[in-house]
Each structure stands twice: as structure tokens, then as C-alpha cells.
Amino acid sequence: MLWRQYHTNTQAALAVSVKIFTWLLACTLLFGVLITAEASGDMTPAPPLHSIPFKAENQSVGSDVFRVVLSLVVALGVGVGVLYVARHHFSKLRGVSADTRRIRTLETLRLTPRTTLFLIEFDERVLLLGQHGDAISVISEKQSAITPHNPDAS
Numbered sequence: 001m002l003w004r005q006y007h008t009n010t011q012a013a014l015a016v017s018v019k020i021f022t023w024l025l026a027c028t029l030l031f032g033v034l035i036t037a038e039a040s041g042d043m044t045p046a047p048p049l050h051s052i053p054f055k056a057e058n059q060s061v062g063s064d065v066f067r068v069v070l071s072l073v074v075a076l077g078v079g080v081g082v083l084y085v086a087r088h089h090f091s092k093l094r095g096v097s098a099d100t101r102r103i104r105t106l107e108t109l110r111l112t113p114r115t116t117l118f119l120i121e122f123d124e125r126v127l128l129l130g131q132h133g134d135a136i137s138v139i140s141e142k143q144s145a146i147t148p149h150n151p152d153a154s
Contacts, residue, residue, distance in 0.1 A: 013090050020082055028075045035071055 106126070107119040118129040121144055128140040 016090070017086065020086055024079055024082055027078065031075065032071060035067060 102123055104121045105118060106121055107117075109117040111117060114133050116131045117139075118127075118131065120127045120129060124144040126142055126144050127138055130137050130139045
């Protein structure tokens with residue numbers, strides 16, 4: 001049951017993430033087109049009876065590079081901002097926050113490259129789990145003597 005709820009929430013989050021990515025890509029492309037159109041200046045064609053006059057460029061290559069780098073920085077900033085907001089927004093939608101989690105990893109101890117011990121607190125129980133390769137087994141289980149984690153207490 002929990003897996004089905006998690007899987008459904010994950011699919012919904014993925015669908016919204018794809019929509020956000022598509023929107024971000026469209027905005028980035030539109031931003032690039034606007035900058036290109038603005039950089040090219042007047043787009044009206046020359047009269048057909050006259051030869052095309054030589055147009056002296058009043059901009060250097062350095063200013064074009066600066067515009068490209070500035071556009072890239074702005075696009076990356078918008079992307080990071082959208083990802084930050086989406087991550088925090090979706091964690092609140094799923095009902096998961098740092099102070100309401102039911103599972104905490106108290107300690108982790110790597111014995112060998114393939115063997116690890118985990119001390120996990122779950123619903124006021126403490127579990128000692130052992131992992132060797134792909135197998136995980138419960139080594140010990142007892143009631144929690146550890147006080148609940150309260151980030152506001154000092």
C-alpha cells in the first residue's frame with residue numbers, strides 16, 4: 001500500500017518536473033531569440049534598387065561573448081531557482097519534512113567494502129541492520145531509549 005502511494009506520488013512529481021523543464025526550456029529559447037533579434041538591430045530589408053551597402057559593425061566580438069555568457073548565467077539561475085522551489089514545494093505536498101520523519105539513521109559503520117552496519121530508529125524502536133553485498137538482515141531490535149529528535153530544543 002505504501003509503495004503504491006509512493007509510486008503514485010513519484011509519478012505525479014515526475015510529470016510536474018517534466019512540465020517545469022519544458023516551460024524552462026521554452027523560456028530559455030524565447031529569451032535567446034529575443035536577445036538575438038535585439039542584437040541584430042533593424043530587421044527591415046534594404047530597398048531592392050540599391051546595392052547592399054557595407055555596414056560597419058560598431059560592436060566588438062567581446063560584447064557578443066558577454067551577451068552569450070550573460071544569457072547563459074541568467075538561464076542557469078532561473079533553472080536552479082525553479083529546481084529549488086520545486087524540490088521544497090513537492091516535499092511539502094508529499095507530507096515529508098525534516099521534523100516529521102519516522103525513520104532516522106543514528107549511525108553507520110562500514111566494516112569491509114561489502115559489509116556495513118546501520119543503526120536505525122523507527123517508530124520508537126531501534127534496529128541494528130547488517131548489509132553484506134545485496135542482502136540486508138535485522139541483527140538486533142529493541143525499544144528506543146533515545147529521546148525524540150527536536151531541532152528547536154537547545
